[in-house]
Amino acid sequence: MDRRTLIVFLFFFCFSLETVIAQNRWSINPGGSISWEIKDRIPHYDHIEMSGLKVSTVLRYGVNADGSFELNKSLIWPMLRTLPNNTHASLMRRFAWNASDMVSVNGQSLSGEKVNKITLDGKMTVESTVELSRNAKAKLTRVIFPAVTNPAVYEKYILRNTGETPLVVEVPESRAVTNTEAAKGVDGSYKLVSEIIGGTTRQLQPKEELVFYAAITGYKNGERELKPDIEKELQARKDLIAGFWDNLILETPDPVVNTMFAFAKIRGAESIYDTKGGFMHGPGGESYYAAIWANDQAEYINPFFPYMGYKVGNGSALNSFKHFARFMNPEYKKIPSSIIAEGIDVWGGAGDRGDAAMVAYGASRYALARGDKAEAEELWPLIEWCLEYCRRNLNEQGVVASDSDELEGRFPAGKANLCTSSLYYDALCSAVYLGKDLQKPFSVLADYGKQAKDLRKNMEDYFGAKVEGFDTYQYYEGNDILRSWICIPLTVGIFDRKEGTINALFSPRLWTENGLLTQAGSETFWDRSTLYALRGVYACGATEKATEYLKFYSNRRLLGDHVPYAIEAWPEGSQRHLSAESGLYCRIVTEGMFGIRPTGLKSFTFTPRLPAEWDKMSLRKIKAFNATFDIEVIRENGKPVVTVKSEGKTLLHKAIKEGEVISVKLD
Numbered sequence: 001m002d003r004r005t006l007i008v009f010l011f012f013f014c015f016s017l018e019t020v021i022a023q024n025r026w027s028i029n030p031g032g033s034i035s036w037e038i039k040d041r042i043p044h045y046d047h048i049e050m051s052g053l054k055v056s057t058v059l060r061y062g063v064n065a066d067g068s069f070e071l072n073k074s075l076i077w078p079m080l081r082t083l084p085n086n087t088h089a090s091l092m093r094r095f096a097w098n099a100s101d102m103v104s105v106n107g108q109s110l111s112g113e114k115v116n117k118i119t120l121d122g123k124m125t126v127e128s129t130v131e132l133s134r135n136a137k138a139k140l141t142r143v144i145f146p147a148v149t150n151p152a153v154y155e156k157y158i159l160r161n162t163g164e165t166p167l168v169v170e171v172p173e174s175r176a177v178t179n180t181e182a183a184k185g186v187d188g189s190y191k192l193v194s195e196i197i198g199g200t201t202r203q204l205q206p207k208e209e210l211v212f213y214a215a216i217t218g219y220k221n222g223e224r225e226l227k228p229d230i231e232k233e234l235q236a237r238k239d240l241i242a243g244f245w246d247n248l249i250l251e252t253p254d255p256v257v258n259t260m261f262a263f264a265k266i267r268g269a270e271s272i273y274d275t276k277g278g279f280m281h282g283p284g285g286e287s288y289y290a291a292i293w294a295n296d297q298a299e300y301i302n303p304f305f306p307y308m309g310y311k312v313g314n315g316s317a318l319n320s321f322k323h324f325a326r327f328m329n330p331e332y333k334k335i336p337s338s339i340i341a342e343g344i345d346v347w348g349g350a351g352d353r354g355d356a357a358m359v360a361y362g363a364s365r366y367a368l369a370r371g372d373k374a375e376a377e378e379l380w381p382l383i384e385w386c387l388e389y390c391r392r393n394l395n396e397q398g399v400v401a402s403d404s405d406e407l408e409g410r411f412p413a414g415k416a417n418l419c420t421s422s423l424y425y426d427a428l429c430s431a432v433y434l435g436k437d438l439q440k441p442f443s444v445l446a447d448y449g450k451q452a453k454d455l456r457k458n459m460e461d462y463f464g465a466k467v468e469g470f471d472t473y474q475y476y477e478g479n480d481i482l483r484s485w486i487c488i489p490l491t492v493g494i495f496d497r498k499e500g501t502i503n504a505l506f507s508p509r510l511w512t513e514n515g516l517l518t519q520a521g522s523e524t525f526w527d528r529s530t531l532y533a534l535r536g537v538y539a540c541g542a543t544e545k546a547t548e549y550l551k552f553y554s555n556r557r558l559l560g561d562h563v564p565y566a567i568e569a570w571p572e573g574s575q576r577h578l579s580a581e582s583g584l585y586c587r588i589v590t591e592g593m594f595g596i597r598p599t600g601l602k603s604f605t606f607t608p609r610l611p612a613e614w615d616k617m618s619l620r621k622i623k624a625f626n627a628t629f630d631i632e633v634i635r636e637n638g639k640p641v642v643t644v645k646s647e648g649k650t651l652l653h654k655a656i657k658e659g660e661v662i663s664v665k666l667d
Contacts, residue, residue: 024559026120028259032245033121034564038063038114045070046562048120049267049284049577052237053274053312054079054151055218056284059124059144067114069126072096073144077151077218078273078282078289078342081186085341090289091180091190091218099196099214100140100157104170105132113140120564122241122266123234129162137163148236149274150226152217156234160209171212173199191219197230244269248308249620250589253613260554260564261589264582267565268301269308271579272316277323277343279316285568285576291340291347292320294355295406298362299423300528301583306369307590309623318375321363325382332389335359337408351403352393354420358406360386361423364430368598371626371666376438376601383431390424391451398458400424407526410572411483411519414476418463419488421455426492428452430598437601459489460496468509468520471500482509482520484529490536491591498540505533506545514570515553526569531584538592541659543609550588594619594631595661601625602666607659608633610640627666 025041026034045062058074073095080091103110112131119125123145130138141158161167174196182189198212213230250261272281275290282289283296292298297320305313323343327335336346337355364383367376395401399421405413428448435445465474468482475483486501504510509520515530517523530553537546558564566581590596595607602625610617610633618632629646636655644652644664652664 021555024555025561026559026563028255028559029119031121032259032262033119034259034263034559035117035119037117038067042067044561047574047577048124048564049271050122050124050146051271051273051284051579052146052148052150053272054149055146055153056271056289057146057153058286061118061124061126063115063118069113069115069128069142071098073153073216074286075153075216075218076284076286076289077190079151079275080190080218080220081290081341083184083186085186085345087291087338087340087347088287089186089341091185092286093178093192095194095216097176097194097216099155099174099212100142102172102174102196103157103159103212105130105138105159105167106136107168108132110138110140120263122244122270123237132163132167135164136167137161138167143234145234145237147228147233148240150217150228150233151219152215152226152228152233154228154230154233155214156230157212157214158209159204159212161204161206164206166206167204168201169204169210170201171199171210172196188221191221191223193217193219193225197228240270241266244308244310247310247621247623248586248590250617251620252617253615254551256554256558257550260558261586263558263564264566264585265308266582267577267579268304268582268586269310269313272312275342277339278319279312280342281313281316281320281579283568283578283580285573285578287573287576288578290342291338292323293338294324294335294353294358294362295337296578296580298324299358299406300362300580302362303365303369304583304587304590306366306371306624307586307596307622309621309628314370317366317370318379321359321366321379321382324359325379325385328382328385332385332392334389335386350408353404353406353408354400354402354417354423356386356389356393357400357402357420357423357427360390360427361430364427364434365598368430368434368601369604369624371601371624373438373601376434380434380438380440383427383434387424387427387431387448387451390420390427397462398454399462405485406528407518410524411522412476412479414479416462417476417485418459418473419475419485421459421463422488422492422494425452425455425459425494428455429493433599434601456494459494464497466500467504470504470507472497472504473501482507484510484516484518484526484533487516487529487533487536490540491532493539493597495540498542502537502540502542502545505537506549511549513556524569524571527566527581528568528584531566531581531588535584535588535592538588538609539595539607541609543611546592546609547611547613589619590622593617594633596624598625599663600665602627603664605661605663606631607661608640608642608656610635625666629666 042063043065047060049058056076060072062070076092078090082089113128115128117127126142128140139160143156176194178192180190244265302317323339334352336348338347367379401416405417463473473486565577567575568578616634620630632643
C-alpha cells in the first residue's frame with residue numbers, strides 16, 4: 001500500500017472511531033453495568049446469551065416503534081439430550097410466553113407499556129411505565145436471569161403504583177406443562193414447566209409495589225420438581241457475577257476497555273455445564289453445549305482460567321484435557337476435534353485440524369499458569385503425546401501438516417497452515433519451561449528446545465512471503481491473498497515480520513468496521529482473528545496502534561447495537577455470543593497489554609505496554625501461579641515504573657525501559 005493510501009485510510013479510521021463513540025446506543029453506569037436509555041432510534045432489536053450450570057438462554061429482545069417491549073426466550077438444556085445424540089442434541093425451545101401478559105390491572109391488561117431503560121450486568125433488567133388511564137399509572141420492572149445451578153430461567157416482576165389512585169391488580173397462579181415427544185429424547189420424554197409464582201389479587205395503593213415471579217424449568221422424567229426461592233436464586237446470580245468482577249480487575253483510564261474486560265469475564269466463565277462427563281465449558285450459540293473442542297476450550301479459554309481463580313473454570317479446563325487424554329494411542333492416530341454428548345461421543349468431521357497442536361499449546365500454558373504441580377504432572381503425558389504427534393506430522397520442509405484448521409474448510413488452509421505450526425512452536429517453548437519445574441530429563445527438554453529453534457526457522461522459510469505487497473506470511477503454500485491469521489506468530493513471540501504483518505492487518509484489505517476479515521476481498525469476519533491480532537500487536541510493541549483499534553472494537557461490541565460481548569462470526573451464526581471469544585478478549589489484556597508469559601509453575605515474565613495517553617494501568621487480584629498478586633504500571637517522569645505486590649508485600653518495584661521484559665518469581 002502506498003503512503004497516500006495509508007494516510008487516507010488512517011484518517012477515515014480515526015473519523016470512524018469518533019463516529020462509533022458518538023453513536024453508541026448504550027452507556028456505562030457507575031456500578032459497572034451498561035444501560036440503554038430508550039429515547040429515539042427505535043425500533044431496535046438485539047440478542048444476548050446467558051448461562052448457568054444446567055441451562056442457557058438466548059434472549060431476543062427489543063423495543064418496538066411504539067415503545068413497547070419485545071421478548072422471545074430461547075432456552076437450552078444441555079443435559080436433556082435429544083436424538084440423534086450429536087453435537088447439537090441439546091433440548092431447545094423458544095417461548096414467546098411472558099408472565100406480564102397474564103396480569104390485569106383494574107380489569108385491563110397491562111397495555112400501553114413504554115420501555116424507559118434496559119440494563120445488562122449478567123442479568124437483564126427492563127424498566128417500563130404503563131399508563132392505564134389518566135390517573136392510573138404504574139412502573140413495571142422485569143429482571144431476567146438463568147439459575148446458577150438449576151435447569152431454569154427465572155424472572156422477577158415488580159409492579160409499582162405511580163399514579164394517584166389505588167389499582168386492583170390480579171396476578172394469576174399459572175402452571176403449564178409440556179411433555180416432549182418420548183421417541184426424540186435420549187431419556188424419553190422431558191417435562192417443561194412454565195409457571196407464575198406469587199399469584200394474588202390485591203389493591204395496590206399509590207407508591208406501593210407488588211412482586212411476583214415466573215420460571216421456565218426443564219426436567220428428566222421422574223425428577224422431582226423444584227420449589228425455588230427466586231430471591232435466593234437472584235442473589236446467587238448476583239454473587240456469581242460479583243465473584244467474576246471482584247477478581248482479575250483491570251484498571252485503566254479508559255472506562256470502556258475496563259468494562260468490556262469485566263463483561264468478557266462473565267461470558268467467558270458462565271458458559272460451563274455440569275454434565276455426567278464433568279464440568280464442560282461450551283461455546284453456546286444454541287448449538288454447542290455439553291461438549292468440548294480443541295480450539296474453543298483447549299486453545300482459546302483454558303489458558304486464561306487460572307488468572308481468574310474461578311474454581312469451576314479451572315475444573316472445566318482440567319476436565320477437558322483429561323477427556324482429550326483418553327484418546328492418546330501408541331499408533332499416534334489423530335485425536336478428536338471435539339468430544340461431545342457429555343463426553344460419550346466424538347466429532348472429527350474436518351479431519352486433523354491441527355488439534356494436537358491446539359491441545360499441547362493450551363495444556364502447557366494452562367499447567368504453567370495454574371501453578372499446581374500435581375495437575376501439571378497429570379497433564380505432562382498428554383503434552384508429550386501431542387508434541388510427538390506434531391513432530392511425526394512434519395512435512396519435508398519441517399512444518400506441521402494438517403488437513404484443515406479451526407475454520408474447518410470454510411476457507412482454504414492448504415496441506416500445512418501457519419496457525420498449526422505457530423501453536424506447536426509455542427507448545428514446545430512452554431514444555432521446556434514446564435519440564436524444568438517438573439524435573440523432566442534434560443535430554444528431553446533440550447530436544448524440545450532444538451525442535452522449537454528448527455521449527456521457527458522452517459516457518460520463516462516456508463510461510464514467510466510478500467503477499468499483496470506486504471512482507472508478511474502466506475497462510476499456506478501458494479496463498480496469495482491476505483488472511484487474518486497472519487497475526488498468529490505475533491502471539492507466540494515471533495516478531496520477525498511484525499512491521500509488514502501489522503500494516504497488512506490494519507490495511508483496508510483486511511480491517512473493517514467489524515474488525516478483521518477472514519480473507520481479503522470477502523465479507524466474512526470472525527472475532528477470534530481480531531482478538532488474536534490485537535493481542536499480538538500489543539505483544540510485539542505496537543502499543544499505540546493496538547490501543548486505538550482495541551478502543552474501536554470495545555466501543556462497538558460493548559456499547560453499540562449488538563452488545564455486550566465478543567461474537568463468533570458473520571454471516572455465519574448471526575453474530576452469536578460464543579463464550580470462548582470472550583476469553584480471547586481477556587487475553588488481549590493479560591498476555592498482550594501486560595505481556596504475561598508463564599515461565600514456570602511459580603514464575604513468569606511480563607512486558608507491560610502502557611499507551612502514551614494513559615498515565616497508569618493495573619491488573620489486580622491476579623490468581624495465577626497458585627498465588628494472588630497485583631501488577632501496577634505508572635508513568636513517572638516520562639518512564640514506566642512497575643510494581644508487583646502479593647498479599648501486602650512488594651515483590652518488585654522498579655523503573656523500566658519501554659519494552660523491557662521483567663522476570664518475577666513468586667513464593
